[in-house]
Amino acid sequence: MTTNISFLLNGDKISYEIKDHWTLLHLLREEMGLIGTKEGCGNGECGACTVIVDKLAVNSCLYLAIDVDGASIETIEGLASTNGTLHPLQQSFVDKGGIQCGFCSPGMIMSSKALLDENPRANHEQIKHALAGNICRCTGYVQILESVEAARDKGGQNE
Amino acid sequence: MRLPRFKYLGPETLDQALDLLNTHKDDAKILAGGTDLLVRMKKGLLKPKALISLKALNELSYIKKQDGYIKIGARTPLADIIASDLIQKEARALFQACEKIGAVTIQHYRGTIGGNILQDNRCHHYNQSDFHRSGRQACHKDGGKICYAREEADRCNSTCQSDGATALMALGAGIILAQKGGKRTVDLTDFYTTDGIMPHAMESHELLKEIIIPVQGGQSAYHRLAYRSAIDYPIVCAGVFLKPSQKNEIADARIVVGAMSRSPLFLAQASSSLKGKKLNDTYAFKKAADVSMDSAATFAVHNVGATLEYRCAMVSQMVIQALEQAAAAIKA
Numbered sequence: 001m002t003t004n005i006s007f008l009l010n011g012d013k014i015s016y017e018i019k020d021h022w023t024l025l026h027l028l029r030e031e032m033g034l035i036g037t038k039e040g041c042g043n044g045e046c047g048a049c050t051v052i053v054d055k056l057a058v059n060s061c062l063y064l065a066i067d068v069d070g071a072s073i074e075t076i077e078g079l080a081s082t083n084g085t086l087h088p089l090q091q092s093f094v095d096k097g098g099i100q101c102g103f104c105s106p107g108m109i110m111s112s113k114a115l116l117d118e119n120p121r122a123n124h125e126q127i128k129h130a131l132a133g134n135i136c137r138c139t140g141y142v143q144i145l146e147s148v149e150a151a152r153d154k155g156g157q158n159e
Numbered sequence: 160m161r162l163p164r165f166k167y168l169g170p171e172t173l174d175q176a177l178d179l180l181n182t183h184k185d186d187a188k189i190l191a192g193g194t195d196l197l198v199r200m201k202k203g204l205l206k207p208k209a210l211i212s213l214k215a216l217n218e219l220s221y222i223k224k225q226d227g228y229i230k231i232g233a234r235t236p237l238a239d240i241i242a243s244d245l246i247q248k249e250a251r252a253l254f255q256a257c258e259k260i261g262a263v264t265i266q267h268y269r270g271t272i273g274g275n276i277l278q279d280n281r282c283h284h285y286n287q288s289d290f291h292r293s294g295r296q297a298c299h300k301d302g303g304k305i306c307y308a309r310e311e312a313d314r315c316n317s318t319c320q321s322d323g324a325t326a327l328m329a330l331g332a333g334i335i336l337a338q339k340g341g342k343r344t345v346d347l348t349d350f351y352t353t354d355g356i357m358p359h360a361m362e363s364h365e366l367l368k369e370i371i372i373p374v375q376g377g378q379s380a381y382h383r384l385a386y387r388s389a390i391d392y393p394i395v396c397a398g399v400f401l402k403p404s405q406k407n408e409i410a411d412a413r414i415v416v417g418a419m420s421r422s423p424l425f426l427a428q429a430s431s432s433l434k435g436k437k438l439n440d441t442y443a444f445k446k447a448a449d450v451s452m453d454s455a456a457t458f459a460v461h462n463v464g465a466t467l468e469y470r471c472a473m474v475s476q477m478v479i480q481a482l483e484q485a486a487a488a489i490k491a
Contacts, residue, residue: 001164001167003167019164020164020165020166020167021161021162021163021164021165021167022162023162023197026161039160042201043160043198043201044198044261044265044266045390047262047265050264050265056264056268057264057265057268058265058268058269059194059266059269061160062193062194062197062198063193063269064167064190064193064197064212066167066169067212067214111264111265115264129263130263130264131264132262132263132264132388132389132390133261133262133263133264133265133266133389133390134262135390
């Protein structure tokens with residue numbers, strides 16, 4: 001069973017023929033080759049697959065592709081500008097050591113972006129709250145929180 | 160992990176959804192947020208041929224106060240319940256429970272209250288991948304005749320780990336089940352069957368439409384224990400409701416303990432022991448908590464992570480803390 005859906009992906013209009021049982025994660029990674037979004041547990045526990053759908057951070061492993069028809073999706077690939085300049089969040093993850101092994105970073109960054117887009121002055125507790133669904137197995141959570149706070153303090157501008 | 164193939168059905172109205180459900184019955188499952196259903200399908204625990212999505216049914220997403228009840232549409236996202244002033248003030252246990260489900264940014268936007276209370280029972284021997292389960296004989300819940308959680312058990316001992324169910328049962332809530340051409344109201348204490356394999360008294364052509372919480376003029380509280388503050392299911396939890404009399408005594412009390420048995424446990428003996436006691440009678444609270452622990456411990460098996468001894472010992476802590484919170488809310 002296939003269905004034609006159209007959606008905005010990082011600002012580009014996309015039409016795609018999908019199968020009913022595909023998850024959004026499958027569509028992004030396996031079909032479109034956007035492998036920045038990671039598959040960790042596949043059960044909605046780890047948050048590695050977090051993407052932003054209509055301004056809300058969601059687990060793409062538990063989001064059916066068919067449900068994104070008409071939605072606007074942001075993935076980690078859409079953050080850096082076309083000339084290669086990193087998004088302030090990405091830059092501060094590099095600068096502050098939040099990146100570590102890198103596997104959870106796309107999810108961490110997308111959860112943080114959804115938070116800072118909604119509340120650019122989020123405090124420490126609000127950041128912890130927003131990132132509670134993202135697991136880092138390097139367990140370097142302090143650097144990750146520092147990275148998000150640094151990006152917040154820069155107000156979305158790179159130095 | 161891949162999802163098995165299925166047909167996606169997207170009804171536009173409740174009547175269409177009920178028609179589809181009536182046609183497909185056992186072959187179809189209702190898809191609300193999918194945060195429980197899709198995980199079970201990935202693990203091969205459920206193999207529906209079709210999913211009936213409630214995505215377009217905005218008529219099932221509301222929170223309102225009407226005719227002495229707080230009424231919540233079954234498809235209301237957890238995020239909406241947490242943000243509701245009405246729930247925070249008049250059904251605080253439900254607010255506290257929903258706040259703890261899954262993780263904040265991620266599952267609250269997808270997860271729904273209906274899905275939370277209709278989630279199937281769990282057991283760490285059963286909720287495993289196809290591959291894991293293929294290496295041994297099937298358990299009761301998987302269609303076999305063995306229980307890995309309790310030796311020689313003649314029935315399934317899976318555990319109901321729903322936060323929402325425990326809180327709502329403490330609030331004395333009921334649910335409205337719709338089917339083609341009719342509906343019925345069921346009290347939550349009757350809805351949970353204490354059967355591990357079929358934990359809900361619900362037919363395959365029925366759909367959860369609404370949750371109704373009577374407004375009784377008391378205060379409720381919910382307290383849970385889990386390994387992590389987010390993501391995890393509770394390993395033991397308690398929901399309580401206290402109604403004060405004119406003389407600051409307890410006129411009515413309800414104590415419900417969750418994540419200890421095949422259904423949330425409404426503990427009648429512990430609850431009635433509080434009647435007529437003062438709101439600041441900590442000795443009575445302690446005694447009710449101890450009775451709760453004794454009652455709940457008889458049902459528990461070692462199947463959701465922490466050791467049985469620890470979970471049983473923590474029942475009284477959960478109950479006493481919930482009672483103290485509810486009493487403090489009445490005084491405030």
